[in-house]
Amino acid sequence: MAESEQHLRHRQSFGAAAGAYAAHRPDYAPAAVRWALGPAPGRRVLDLGAGTGKLTGCLLAAGVEVVAVEPDRAMLAELRRELPEVRALTGSAESIPLPDGSVDAVVSGNAMHWFDMDAAAPEIARVLAPAGVLAGLWNLFDDGVPWVAGLAAAGGSEAVGPRDVPAGWRAVTAALHLPPSGGPAPFGAAEQAEFPHGQRRTAESLVATLGTKAGMLVMPEPERQARLAAVRAFLAGRSETAEGEFVLPMRTGVLRALRRSVR
Incomplete structure (x- = not known):
């Protein structure tokens, strides 16, 4: 599947x-991590598209063995x-530098929507x-909280992102059930769940x-600074956020599917 120029720019924006990203992005709700690993979790886990290790650290806290793969140096x-x-390797979802059947779980934090799932789904199935x-x-920011909903009005969707299940989830789910040529689909039915989370800010x-x-990263710098200034002014005008620390209400959403047994 051809990647749009805009998608490529967004996907490649994080390295700069x-x-x-390491200093300010949130980790993940512990309950969400446990659910993601399944009811009978294995010990060998691949964090794919691991970024700066936000999910990797949560996996370590859950007591599993982790290898991280990330394309951006x-x-x-x-x-x-x-x-x-942590064993951390250069690689991508479309070309994973691990042997066949070498991990019990493949997890990805805020990254799977960047994968080319046509290529990534069979590659993930290979290493599982x-x-x-x-x-x-x-x-996801919990915009059921009024002041959080106001962030999107102040900074735009580029700053906050959608509250509903992103379109990327739907694309990922569809790709899991596309059978490779001449064979069965590698994954079973996908499940979704959400868990409350928060970050002190x-x-x-x-x-x-x-x-x-x-x-925000791909915006022209004057526009980016104007958006951030608008958010700063909005936060200064809200009693919940004007002074000191507060908790940013979030939800950690999880999409989970099982590798089908090979017969």
Whole structure:
């Protein structure tokens, strides 16, 4: 499937902001990580598109063995600096540098919508053990909270992103059930769940967090600064966020599917 120029620009935007991404992006709800790994989790887990290791650290806390794969060298350097004990490899979802059947789970944090799933789904199936788990996790701002809903009006969807299941989830789900030529679909029916989550922020650190969104990173700098200034002014005018620390309400959404057993 051909990748649009806009999608490519967004996907490749993070390396230039790797330090800010590591400093400001949130981790994932522990309950969401446990659910992603399945009811009988295996011990060998691949964090695919691992970025700076936000999900990697959560997987370590869950007590599993983790190998991280990330295509962007600047993001991978941050991961290696933060988590030197993790085996971290250069690679992509479309070309995973691991042997066949070598992991019990493949998980991805805020990254699976960047994959070319036509190529990635069979490659993920290749490295998964039979009945292994594939799971994508996404952190979404909870705009059921009024002041969080106001962020989108202040900064635009490029800063906040959609609250509903992203279109990327639907594309990923569809790709899981596309059978390779001459064979059965590699994954069973996908399940979805959401879990409450939160991140302690100040107004300035939340502005910095929003500045690491792909839609913001690719903007012309004057427009980007104007959007962030609008968010800063909005936060200064809300009693919940004007002074000191507050909790940014989020939801961690999970999409999970099992590798079909090979017969």
